[in-house]
Amino acid sequence: MDTPYAPLAPDWQVQQWFNTSTPPTLASLRGKVIVLESFQMLCPGCVSHGLPQALRVHAGFSRDQVAVIGLHTVFEHRDVMTPAALQAFLHEYRIPFPVGVDQPAPRGPIPLTMRAYAMQGTPTLTLIDRHGRVRQQFFGQVGDLELGARIGALLEEPWKDSGGDPATSGCTDEGCAVDSRRDTE
Template sequence: MNLKKAPELITTESVNGGDVPPSLASLSGRVILLECFQMLCPGCVSHALPQARRADLAFRKQGLVVLGLHSVFEHHEAQGHRAALAAFMHENRITFPVGIDAPATSGIIPQTMTRYGMQGTPTSILIDAGGHVRLQRFGSITDLELGAAIGSLLNEAGQPGASTKP
């Protein structure tokens, strides 16, 4: 299997993560769900962020790390402020760390979004304990499919409590 190494995140600030934006290097050896979103994206608000929140609550004890990536490529005036994102996260009871994607150096697509070749938001990315992208999905993914993929990667990583055996 030829796996793609997950590119490092290029973020400027964070919400729910302290002073230092989240990085993949600091989470080496962990299974990561990275949820790329925009506050004004209907699919992000109605499906992707609630799903990421459920995954965080369901798999945190088994070793899953959930990170958000706020990638603004439209409506910058409405979405481009850390305070607005912090209020949005609080109102939606999202407690996992969220990095703010660095603005585009050319064009409109933010830097991390470009590195991953994302088509838009929402995009869900699963990164295995070895730091490889194992799933990257633009749009929606069912809870069952995402949960099975997370469980498989946790088992593969040997995370405590991740066994699917009864």
């Protein structure tokens, strides 16, 4: 998914937040590129690649422009990957950015946010643009240079907070029109 007319990101359905006094929301982060790192603490790829990469993004980009959010989305070994175990894990691995615990589904193993984002597993990295639209999703590993370039490209896109819903302004059931004033402003 790499289009400015991508769908709005579904709201996160989180049962508990760590590393923040105010739970972040998509609305509160509007205007920033969001890097959503979905992981499980017992997932080898998450521990060896996904979370270290999220830490590098968190350290390498301005927090005024890029928000890194962790999502602990447990679909296996639920009995050992509890919020209490996650709290110790976040402390031991020195994860400073906000991390939410994905809400378990009433039935089935796939948590609610993981399902809403159609994730294939963990680690999954989702890029959400400044308008709140899902722009790209990577299951498994993505290289640092590629990720940095993609974040940079999203930061270069025009951003103007019009107070309305930028994802639907100028759009009808027939399609989306380009604002002719865009090149003159």
